[in-house]
Amino acid sequence: MKILVCVKQVPDTNEVKIDPVKGTLIREGVPSILNPDDANALEAALQMKDRDPEIVVDVITMGPPQAGYMLRECLAMGADHAYLLSDRAFGGADTCATSTTIAAGIKKVGDVDLIFAGRQAIDGDTAQVGPQVAQRLGLPEVSYVQHYEVKGNAVEVQRQLEDGYEVLEVQMPCLLTCVKELNTPRYMSVGSIVDAYQKEITVWNHEDVELDPRDCGLNASPTQVFRSFTPPQKGKGEMLSGTVEEMAGKLVEKLAEKHLV
Numbered sequence: 001m002k003i004l005v006c007v008k009q010v011p012d013t014n015e016v017k018i019d020p021v022k023g024t025l026i027r028e029g030v031p032s033i034l035n036p037d038d039a040n041a042l043e044a045a046l047q048m049k050d051r052d053p054e055i056v057v058d059v060i061t062m063g064p065p066q067a068g069y070m071l072r073e074c075l076a077m078g079a080d081h082a083y084l085l086s087d088r089a090f091g092g093a094d095t096c097a098t099s100t101t102i103a104a105g106i107k108k109v110g111d112v113d114l115i116f117a118g119r120q121a122i123d124g125d126t127a128q129v130g131p132q133v134a135q136r137l138g139l140p141e142v143s144y145v146q147h148y149e150v151k152g153n154a155v156e157v158q159r160q161l162e163d164g165y166e167v168l169e170v171q172m173p174c175l176l177t178c179v180k181e182l183n184t185p186r187y188m189s190v191g192s193i194v195d196a197y198q199k200e201i202t203v204w205n206h207e208d209v210e211l212d213p214r215d216c217g218l219n220a221s222p223t224q225v226f227r228s229f230t231p232p233q234k235g236k237g238e239m240l241s242g243t244v245e246e247m248a249g250k251l252v253e254k255l256a257e258k259h260l261v
């Protein structure tokens with residue numbers, strides 16, 4: 001059985017700060033990390049491999065050459081092979097073009113029984129890529145997976161909802177997008193980090209995955225970002241004074257002024 005995990009290198013958004021004077025994002029020194037939901041997706045695949053060592057776990061990403069560092073981290077966690085889709089032609093992609101390229105890469109990997117992706121990437125934040133990849137490959141897809149169990153040729157999945165979960169059964173091959181409640185990702189060991197640097201990363205360009213440059217990257221992106229800006233800082237907080245009744249009265253007045261009550 002072959003499992004493929006879609007992983008993305010993202011800036012650690014916990015480390016991104018806003019310059020209080022200029023109001024711009026401070027990006028210097030912000031580390032790049034494996035997208036958190038993707039770590040859960042990889043952990044899910046590795047737990048299956050722990051139970052059955054015959055299972056092959058591969059990882060795939062589309063990104064610049066630096067994404068190779070994140071792939072090494074995945075290899076050090078226990079992945080068998082890593083694929084990097086990297087080409088100038090893939091640059092400037094929106095989610096539509098990103099998923100076209102990733103699907104082309106998955107086709108080239110071939111014979112995949114189960115595909116895992118994260119629910120959402122913490123930078124783009126759209127949660128669109130997983131379902132779009134499944135659609136491009138003509139595969140069934142379940143998003144927000146918080147628990148799953150393989151039963152023969154099918155997977156029984158708990159899909160997270162706002163106030164509970166639903167249980168679905170889906171035939172393999174299929175794509176599942178994972179949430180953080182699924183598991184706790186493992187750490188890399190020192191030995192596995194050393195081993196990861198001995199492994200090769202397969203790098204593919206648009207020709208390797210049989211994509212015309214007109215069908216990927218900016219050229220194939222129906223959406224374009226016109227402007228990006230830092231949201232304005234929230235106004236100062238205000239302290240109310242007086243007796244409890246007076247403060248409650250002032251609070252209600254202020255809420256009414258803002259049409260909140």
Ligand SMILES: Cc1cc2nc3c(=O)[nH]c(=O)nc-3n(C[C@H](O)[C@H](O)[C@H](O)COP(=O)(O)OP(=O)(O)OC[C@H]3O[C@@H](n4cnc5c(N)ncnc54)[C@H](O)[C@@H]3O)c2cc1C
Binds near residue numbers: 098123
């Ligand atoms: C209108 C628009 C224009 C954009 N223009 C640019 C641009 O010019 N340059 C640029 O760099 N980015 C651009 N982006 C961002 C780019 O589209 C996204 O980073 C990318 O498509 C992934 O979307 P996301 O981050 O929302 O991922 P999500 O859909 O939130 O990710 C869900 C899951 O999909 C998988 N996944 C997502 N991306 C990848 C990947 N690259 N490789 C492997 N797996 C992945 C992961 O498993 C991830 O957890 C643009 C986005 C939009 C909406």
